[in-house]
Amino acid sequence: MYNIRMMFVWLLLPLLPQITINFVQSATSGAPAPAPVLAVLPAYEIAKPNCRSTCGSLVVPYPFGTTKGCYLEKKGSLGKMDYFFINCTDDTPNLRGGNLQVHNISLDDGHVHILSKVSRACYNESGYRIGGKQYRLQVANFRVNSARNKFTVIGCSTLALITGSLDRNYTTGCASLCDGGVESSETGTCSGIGCCQTSLPKGTRDFKVSFQRVNNSASAKILCSSAFVVDQDLYNFSSTDLIEFDGKSFPVMLDWTVGKETCAMAMKNKSSYACVAPDSTCTDSAYGDGTGYRCNCPSGFQGNPYLINGCIDIDLCATSNPCQPTQTCINLPGSYRCKTSRSAASGIAIGVSTSLLILVVGSTWIYWLLAKRKHIKQKDKFFAQNGGFMLREELSKDSDLAETARLFTEEDLKKATSNYDETGIIGRGGYGTVYKGVLSPNNRAVAIKKSKLSDQSQISQFINEVIILSRINHINVVKLIGCCLETEVPLLVYEFVNNGTLSDHIHGKDVGTFLSWESCLQIAAEIAGAVAYLHSAASPPIIHRDIKSTNILLDENFMAKVADFGASKVVPRDHAEIATLVQGTFGYMDPEYFHSSELTEKSDVYSFGVLLAELITGEPAVSFDRPEKDRSLAAYFISSVRTGNGMPSIIQKNLVHEEKNIQQIKQVAMLAARCLKVTGDKRPSMKEVAMELEGLKTMVEHPWVDKDSTSDHNETEYLLNESVLSDAIGSTSFGFSSIVGFDNTSIEMTRKVQFR
Structure with a gap:
């Protein structure tokens, strides 16, 4: 039955x-x-x-x-x-x-x-x-x-x-x-x-x-x-x-489950084990408390695993036919096998498939060629509008320059920055974004600056500056390695300096280092020497126009490197000053240049004076935490130096260790005050500043030079006399209140003025 x-x-x-x-x-x-x-x-x-x-x-x-x-x-x-x-x-x-x-x-x-x-x-x-x-x-x-x-x-x-x-x-x-x-x-x-x-x-x-x-x-x-x-x-x-x-x-x-134990325990007692179908599997209760188990048919079978003949083979060929259209499916117990069958129909199918494949591959290849050709034309267009041919002509005239100023391709810099991955961004500024990159094949670390805008009217000047910066060979100036002109905006490639900015070490909370007075004096002397080189030894001279602590990089040995020449200007030999749009950073900007729009080398001297005050005080160039009259560090610093008695209170505590440190700091403070004179003609040149700092640095390195000498001390005491300081500093009422309402971090301003 x-x-x-x-x-x-x-x-x-x-x-x-x-x-x-x-x-x-x-x-x-x-x-x-x-x-x-x-x-x-x-x-x-x-x-x-x-x-x-x-x-x-x-x-x-x-x-x-x-x-x-x-x-x-x-x-x-x-x-x-x-x-x-x-x-x-x-x-x-x-x-x-x-x-x-x-x-x-x-x-x-x-x-x-x-x-x-x-x-x-x-x-x-x-x-x-x-x-x-x-x-x-x-x-x-x-x-x-x-x-x-x-x-x-x-x-x-x-x-x-x-x-x-x-x-x-x-x-x-x-x-x-x-x-x-x-x-x-x-x-x-x-x-x-x-x-x-x-x-x-x-x-x-x-x-x-x-x-x-x-x-x-x-x-x-x-x-x-x-x-x-x-x-x-x-x-x-x-x-x-x-x-x-x-x-x-x-x-x-x-x-529901069967039994009262786990699979492992139930299998030991074959007389009560419920999974009786051949090759059936056992699964413990999902509740993980060891109270029962479930049985399942083996793979490729279906049915009732609790009965000896309960699991039957699934005809996979009839249910899903897992083989290719050109193959014959042969069902096996719990599995299947695909057998290739050759027939006229399969030959036609293969032919049609091959034709479609050739069509797809051919269309893709043609599309790729057209896209590549379009991309090449676009790169040629950018190269021309960015002054590439002008730069190539200059490089052909100077073999030494050709070896120094390398022309990178777009692919070179994409590969170096992993297609400008945001994790590689090491700085953002008013002129663009800076990425860390690694150049092949020597794995050289570089900094790649991607500008925000490209002013076509300034292309010839940009190429001229690239050539000049490529020729600069100063240990305290960030080396320009080359550029890429195949992109919409030019890309500049600099040497990579790995210890952050001077601002990070003065103001940063997470750098973890404190600069000693000897390090501060060394850094100041190196910056002054580099700027003096730009003013005097470079041909033609260069005015940096944006000297500030965020534009000074430090390497692993705390050697200073002057960077970011995005606002710099080349000064013709027959011009002592040039009329230009007012541009710079509030707190560091020369007030005479701000009012007259006439840029001179003394504008860099003023900015360097603010930088010296920043090193001595540890205060930012502009701070809204100070009273309104002292929001500008220049005004606050000069006021403190002028009173004489207020001078020690503004010196960073970690700089003062010995009496000789105080005397040297006061001398540098006097130098900063001279750099901060309102009238540019009364400021020292960067060459004079560099020589004075080098002299102080030599005293630090060789303390026996001034041992038992009191003349310098007496001279310093005389210079710090209130009346003498007042005469040395001069008037500072050039309208610092005009900066109220601006952020201190890096405020860039461009004001249109009449060219002379």
Whole structure:
């Protein structure tokens, strides 16, 4: 009889799906759909021999069963328990106990769906409870799936709580409000307006529901509240549920396992091990508490692993045909094999495919050639408009210059900066962004400056400055290695200096180093020597125009390097001054240049004087933390030096270690005061400044030079006399109040003036 039944199933297989889903739920009403008339069995073995495999519309696979001996008896604390017994009275399947209707049993993932009733609470218009029912669910050997099930509350002004006690005690809940009445709720959304949902704790085995009334502001039409646990994939809230919701049940997903131990423990006792199908696999309980396991058919098979003949081969060739169109699929037990078949049809297919491939490759190649040609034309255009041909002509005249000023390609610098990766940015300024790069093939570290704008009217001057800077060979000037003119804006490549800016070490909080007086004096002397070289030895002379602590770089040995010649101007030999647009940084800008627009070498001297004051005081060039009259460091410094008594208070404390330091600092302060004279003609030249600093530096390096000498000390005391200081410094009333309202960090200003 059993063989005849299996033959009948095999005959029906081509017409029916392998696995019938016996659980259908109405998404909007919450009520289960009518059961199908015929329960269609899968093709594999379902139940034990001579055992019933269906109950009404439900397929009952082993280890579940409807009669004793047909289900797996699971050992419990009271002996063998019939947890897997399906009570099939009147073709209605219920779990043990007879009150939990079963609608679906899954072997693959260890799930079973039951129907759980809805708990209700109704109130009169005064808010007093007048009726309702509360239901409790206990599933003993099963667990409520916390991933799929949600505790759902429907109503207005309602707080519902759900409580459990088996295995673990818990209480959770949610509130559902709808102050706007039914109209305020939204179908399909359980967000707290008319409907709310919350998750259940993992591993619960029971729950009961209780209600509380939050307030009496709800619509008079909504006097009843409902609460239930439901598989979230099988319920969709509707605003009509607030009015019509009595007497319904909802599907709850439960998890089940067999045995009372882990897979490793169960395999040792072969007589009770449930995974009996050949090569079947075992999986421990997902709850990780060692209470049970599940069985699965081996890869490439499907069916019931709890029966010796329950797993059957899947015909992969019929279900998915994983082979190529030109191949024949041959099914094997648990696997498949692809056999190549050659035919006229496959030859045509191969020919068409090859033609399409050639077409695609050819089109791509043509597109690439056109794009490359367009890119080359664009690079040639940029090269020409950036003065590339002018620079190339100059380089051809001077072989030494050609070796020094290298012309980089766009690809060279993209590769060096990883396509201008933002993580490689080491500085931003008013003139552009500076990236750290590594040049191939010698892995030389460089700084690549990418300008913001390209002024076509200044191209010839830009090329001239590139040539001049390439010829500068001074140890305290950042070396210009070359440039790239193939981009929209020119790119300049400098040597990389790795110890930050002087400003970082004076003002930075995270540098971690403090400059000694000897280091400050050394740095000042090196800067002065470099600027003096630009003014006197460079041909033609160069005015930097933006001397400031952020434009002074320090290497690992704290050697100073003057950088950023973006604002620099070349001075013709027959001109002592040039008329230009006022440009510079507030706090460092020469007041005479600001008012007259006439740029001279003494403008750099003034900026250097501010830099000396910055080194001595540790104060920024402009600070709004100081009183208004002292916001400019130049005014604050000169005022302190003039009074004499205020001088020690402005010196950085970490610079003063010995009496001789104080005397040297005062001498440098006097030099800074002379550099800060309002009238440029009264300021010393950078060459004089450099010579004086070199002399002081020599005294620091060779202290025996002035040992037991009092003449310098007496001279210094005389110079620090208030009347002498006043005469040396001169008037400083050149309108420092004009800078109020500007930031100190790097304020760039361009003011149009009339050329002379």
